[in-house]
Every structure is written in C-alpha cells, then in structure tokens.
Amino acid sequence: MKTYNIALLPGDGIGREVTEAAWTVLEKTAGSSGFSLEATRLPWSCDYYLENGSMMPADGIETLRSFDAILLGAVGWPQKVPDSVSLHGLLLPIRKAFVQYANIRPHRLLPGVQGPLRSDGFDILCIRENTEGEYSGAGGRVHQGTGNEVAIETAIFTRTGVERILRFAFEQARRRRGKLASVTKSNAQKYSMVFWDEITHGLAADYPDVEVTSYHIDAMAARMVMAPESLDVVVASNLFGDILTDLGAAIQGGLGFAASANINPDRSAPSMFEPVHGSAPDIAHLGIANPIAAVWSGAMMLEHLGETAAAEKVMAAIEATTARGIGAIPGKDKTDAITASVLSALG
C-alpha cells in the first residue's frame, strides 16, 4: 500500500486544534481510498521558541525536506514572540527554501454558507507569488530615532520569479474557464509593476486559449466585491495576492472557510498546505475554531499527492456538512462537532 509521509506542523494557537481535526479526516479518507498517511508531528512554534531560542532547529529545513508534504496549522502568538520573529523564523523560510512559489487559494461559497455580499455566484482561484516581491525582506532604516529618520523597504522581482508564477497561472486558467486576471499597479509603481505587465503580455502568445486582462490592484479589490462572478483565475504579487486572498476569504464567508496550498510546482521539494487564518490566540484551546479551512487545505494536499478521488471525497464531505448548516455559521458549532460531521459524511 502506498504510504505518504506527512510533516504535521500544528504551530500556535488554534493551529493545533484545526490540524488535528484535519488529520483525523485525512486518515479516515486514506483508509477507505487504498493508501496510507504517516504523520510526524513537529512542535515548532512560539512555545518552542521560548524554550529553545529559535522557531525551529537549525536543521529544521533539512528535516522537512524528506517529507512528501507538510500540513501546517498557523504560526504566531504576538504576546509571546513578535510576528516579525515567528513568521520569519518558520512560515516564510519554509515557503522560500522549498521554492513554494505558487500560493493557491480558492474562493467560493460552500453550500449553506451566507457571505457578506448580496452576490453568491462566484468561483475564483487566486494565485499569489510566494517567494519574492514586496516581502523580499530587503530594506533598512537610517537616523534611527531622530526626526530625520528614513525607512525603506525594497520590493525585488526577478524575471525567473515573475515568469514562473505567471506560467503557472496561465496553466491553471487553461484548466478552468480560460480567464486570467493579472494584478499590478503599473500606473504608480513604474519599475516592478511595469516589469510584471511586460512579462504577462510576452507570455500571452504562448497561451492563445487563455484570455488575459491586466487590472490595477485597487480596481481588482473593488471588482472582487462588486463583480466577483466576472473573475476566474487571479494572479498577483506576494503583497497584492496576500491582500486579495484575505478579501477572497471575506467574500466566501470568513477565514474559517479559506484554504491554501503553498506549491512547489517542480516537485523538487515538499509543498505545504495551510488554512489562511492565523493562530487566533484569543480563542485558542476553547475548542471553537472552525476546522473547515484546515480540512479543505488537507484536500488540496491529497490532490497534490495525486490522490484526486480521495480529495474529492473530502470536499464532498465538507460540502455535505456545511449544507446541513454545520460549521456554516461562524462561531456556532464546536470544532469537534464539525469534525464529527465531516467524518460521518465520509461514510
């Protein structure tokens, strides 16, 4: 029987609760699908930092490299460790070291979920560049603490980085409804964003079956609210994708429903699957976190591993659950009750 070795990184806060919930669902699905899943739990987190002085061991990346995939809960607990330390010590290094350059986030309403928009007929796939751009970490401060202080933050875009994410997005669009929206701000950022637009237009010739349109980030944010049904695949830089996918989570009813995959498309290193929500320290350990986003992320992991039928089973079980109103209303049901319902829908 085929066995997949999965690194489980529950991380902080509700990350632990939702990861265990997702794992239960994934294990049961594997059992009825002819493969097995083996978990190795790694306790890397803010608590780990407080004990060990780092978010993960020095050989953490090497340890992770041998797994077939990584399932992550959430990282960060600002009251214990500043986000600028915890995220740069665990989440972001993994995305970068494993060249998980495509961050994929689906936005659609699950049955039974009422979103904040009057409109409900949308099905958007956001593809966020995940390794460079505005989150390159380059910058500095001079004259610190004086009235004359200046801080700079430099966005760095490479042709390789932009081209690969755009190709990935064109290919996703080809597999869906053939429409790609590329998001920039080239009227105000004339180096980085004009560069991105040029590459987009250059690649378009290779994908004549895909209709590609460029939008400014401000116009796209408005469009996701005013006319989300007009969108199919949306591709954007690290920062713009970050913003648009939280907006996507909002229109799909909240972060409790927003799943994501950090993909290394070349499969030269493991990919990582995580709900979009954070660690939510205020509700940690209360057993009230919605595990749907984590379970959905788990389905994306099965899909990536090639277990398409199993991934579909998980999605069907999620949909059967929310259609019955369970887990569909933020704050209403307990983590365990939602998980039990998904498990029972699995049959």
Next chain:
Amino acid sequence: MKTYNIALLPGDGIGREVTEAAWTVLEKTAGSSGFSLEATRLPWSCDYYLENGSMMPADGIETLRSFDAILLGAVGWPQKVPDSVSLHGLLLPIRKAFVQYANIRPHRLLPGVQGPLRSDGFDILCIRENTEGEYSGAGGRVHQGTGNEVAIETAIFTRTGVERILRFAFEQARRRRGKLASVTKSNAQKYSMVFWDEITHGLAADYPDVEVTSYHIDAMAARMVMAPESLDVVVASNLFGDILTDLGAAIQGGLGFAASANINPDRSAPSMFEPVHGSAPDIAHLGIANPIAAVWSGAMMLEHLGETAAAEKVMAAIEATTARGIGAIPGKDKTDAITASVLSALG
C-alpha cells in the same frame, strides 16, 4: 463679497463632464450663500500632451500655486498616453509639489443607494498618505530584457511624512467617533511598516481620547467587507490607502459615489478635490457619467475653504437626489438629469 479663485482641471474623458456638472452646482450654491467662485479652466490632459509634449506647461505648478483650490476631474487615457506618463506628468506632481499629504475619502451609503454588501450601516473616513511610501517612484531595472533581469521598487517612508499623516488622522478621529485604525503589514515588511507602527504607538500618548488599533492590510481589507460598521477613521500608507479607498468606493455602491480631497493641512499651498473614479474613456462624451462623486468632492472643497454651511447645502442636495432614486443606480440616469436634480434640490 468674498471671492474664491478655483483652478478647474477637467483632465481627460468623463473628467470633463463631471467637473462641469460639479461646477454648476457649486456656482449656484455660492450664489445663495454670500460668496462667489471664479473658475480658471486649464486644459491640461492627454490631448494637451499630444499637442505639446507634456501634460502641463513647465510653469504649471507655479500657475496653480496662486489659486485658492483646485477642482480636478480625472487624468489618463491609456490609448493616447501611457498612464505612467500622464499620471506622473500631472496628478502625482501636484499632490507632491503642494504637499497635499492627506488624501481624505469618506465611505458611506447615500440614501437610496444599494451597495454590494448585505450590511449598510457604516460610515468610514479613510485617510491615505499621499506623497511618499510605496509610490515614491524610486527603483530600477538591471539586465533588462535578459533572463537574469531584476526590477526593484523602493518604498520610502520619512518620520516627518509618517508623523504628519498620523497626527492628521488622530485629529480627524477626535472630531468623529474617537476610533482610529492604523493599517500596516509589519509581520512581512519589517522596515517600513514596523517604523509606521512605532510612530503610531509613540503618538498615541498625545491623543488619550482616541482609541487606536493596528491592523494588517489583509485583515483590514477583509474587515471592510465583513464588519465595516466597526470602523471609524482608517489611516494607511499611499498604496494601502489607495487599495482600501477603492474597496471603500465599492462598498458604498461604486466609484460613481466616491469623493476625495487631497489636503495640504498647513495651507501653505492649494488643496485639490477630485472624484476617486478615473477618466473612463469608454463612456467619455456619452453624457452618462455619474457626477455625484465630483459634486461631493466639490462640497469637500467648500468645507476646506471654510464655507461649511454651503458644503452642507450641497450634501443635502446630493442626498435629496439619490433618496429620490436619481443617480442612485449606476448607469440609469444621464449626467444632465442628475445634475438638474441636484440643482433643483438646492432650491
């Protein structure tokens, strides 16, 4: 009788139609309010560029400096002149030269307008930093055209620039409901955004009557859709403010309703008032542009000039118009009909 000298910059596309509509309303209001308005129309635009090779004359900024205020329509017509030329040749230099560092944009539903959200009880004032940050224009490209190409775009924040916009925002919050949301992304941009957060927390002591909260831009985008009624004053950098105010325009029913003021709070140079919408070349000259955003921007101009009662008259006339369903549904009424209705509501 007090006379205000106003530079009218209709600009491109529907900018011309909506500026004339706004002007008619403002003139009539002045007539019944005991002051007079004198317009000087300046034809600076993409057409001007095609004839003269620049978006405005070399002494354009000096010409504008002598006015009491500037009323602008919209700049840009990409089929004639690239946005990166037109905007950097007219709109952006004015904002910067006249230190219009506070871009103010109110977001609330006018009576009779149905927005895209189920929720309608919000009243947000967005304050966008308007002179530096991510739109500083600093950057470059190396190895152009090769596979090895790199583009960089540097966001530049000065203590003076950040402090003055935050103080302005704290003061606006003090005059409203006493709540300020400061928007950054300090978990991923550790130079610029951590700097902004530090200054925010440092200033908070000077405004004990204002409750200030820091949000990440992604969380704020989601909040504007999920819980807009929880917000009062929102302050953000140039880019983040740009995105949030288009989102604000979306939730208030569309760009046809979104007004803005580019304010020089020290009054050392004229301020500029403009609708948030662009020039919309596709509907230019058709007489179907909604002038409400431009008229509202005109009301903000009267307010800035100290003519508060007149500004209130204009707002009341706008509200009476949309309450009657006129101008309330995007695309339904002609520019002239909406303007006529506002004029008649002025009495």
